[in-house]
Amino acid sequence: MNYADIHVRNDSYLAPVALPYIPGNEVIGRTSDGERFVGLTRGGGYAEQALVHRRTSWAVPDDVSDEQALALCLQGNSAYHLLATAAQVKEGETVVIPAAAGGLGSLAVQLAKNMGARVVGLASTTEKRQLVQELGADAVVDSTSSNLAAEITESAGGPVQVALEMTGGSTFKALVSALAPRGRLVVYGYASGQISDISTRVLMERSITVAGFWLPHLYSDRSALSTSMSALFAAVRAGSLRPVLGPVYPLGEAAVAHTTLIARSHVGKLCLDPTR
Incomplete structure (x- = not known):
């Protein structure tokens, strides 16, 4: 979850929102052959299945958790390129x-x-x-x-x-x-x-x-995000970068999670789990 999810609810984001719309800009899951990938989407993440482009999805190292990988995907890449x-x-x-x-x-x-x-x-x-x-x-x-x-x-x-x-x-x-x-x-x-x-x-x-x-x-750039994701994964694995992880909510409690996000009463990354 990201604050952008709140903006799309209000249609106050940088890109106009056409209904019907499924929020969610970053997902982690497994492909049909069992590989674990984390990826960026342009909506559609609050779902049991999601479609990601190869250019904006990355195989996750075995020693990086689902929650860590999600924290790196949109917010980690953003932090890296902002700086x-x-x-x-x-x-x-x-x-x-x-x-x-x-x-x-x-x-x-x-x-x-x-x-x-x-x-x-x-x-x-x-x-x-x-x-x-x-x-x-x-x-x-x-x-x-x-x-x-x-x-x-x-x-x-x-x-x-x-x-x-x-x-x-x-x-x-x-x-x-x-x-x-x-x-x-x-x-x-x-x-x-x-x-x-x-x-x-x-x-x-x-x-x-x-x-x-x-x-x-940067989504159409062939090297920018692959470079930053490699650096972010390496930093987490080396211990020089620690994603701060917040609560994980069932997908059915997305509205409750949004309330927490708006109130800024949490610390760290909020996630939704469609299997719960």
């Missing part, structure tokens, strides 16, 4: 990661650290901030703070070079304010439902770069 492809994070730079205890954020914290970056994680509760610290973040900030930009820069020891953004509204503005001259902001969502604008004057005043990112634009 490496869109933001082009360099060793020694400071990166701000929102929802740092969530499925994507928890992976991004670890991947950024593996790249040699300093990480400031944002999280809304004491429990989540503790987890982000355990994952290796150099500093953790309360994402609900009314003075978010100041707290980020104070925790980072000054303005930051890179920030990921998926909330919109006041969080978007705070992250722009926290960027150093020539800083880069990569936008990959708007969970608050608020689409944010930025003036060209603000961009020029500090030579800020703002980039958008949506993983499906």
Whole structure:
């Protein structure tokens, strides 16, 4: 499950939703000959059978669990390419990661650290901030703070070079304010439902770069996702990347799971099991 599933319910996602529609953008299962594959779809995942394209599906190593593989598929690939492809994070730079205890954020914290970056994680509760610290973040900030930009820069020891953004509204503005001259902001969502604008004057005043990112634009690339999945599988197997796993719900309780996802009361990756 991903927050994109909530967007398609509301028809507020980047691509319009035509009914009838089955949600679900990542699946794991076995082929008719017994091979275990994880794959990305454009919907259709909440089902007993799913169709995936060979270019967006990968054989899963025996020592990687179903839940780990699902965490890597959409959110792991997104975290990898947000940092490496869109933001082009360099060793020694400071990166701000929102929802740092969530499925994507928890992976991004670890991947950024593996790249040699300093990480400031944002999280809304004491429990989540503790987890982000355990994952290796150099500093953790309360994402609900009314003075978010100041707290980020104070925790980072000054303005930051890179920030990921998926909330919109006041969080978007705070992250722009926290960027150093020539800083880069990569936008990959708007969970608050608020689409944010930025003036060209603000961009020029500090030579800020703002980039958008949506993983499906890499689906037709013959090497991008195969490269990142290989790297992600290798990191999990080596122990340098730990997917944070949340509850697994029966498929019939998808609505309950959506309630949990909307409330952000969970930690880690939520999954649905059609066999339960």
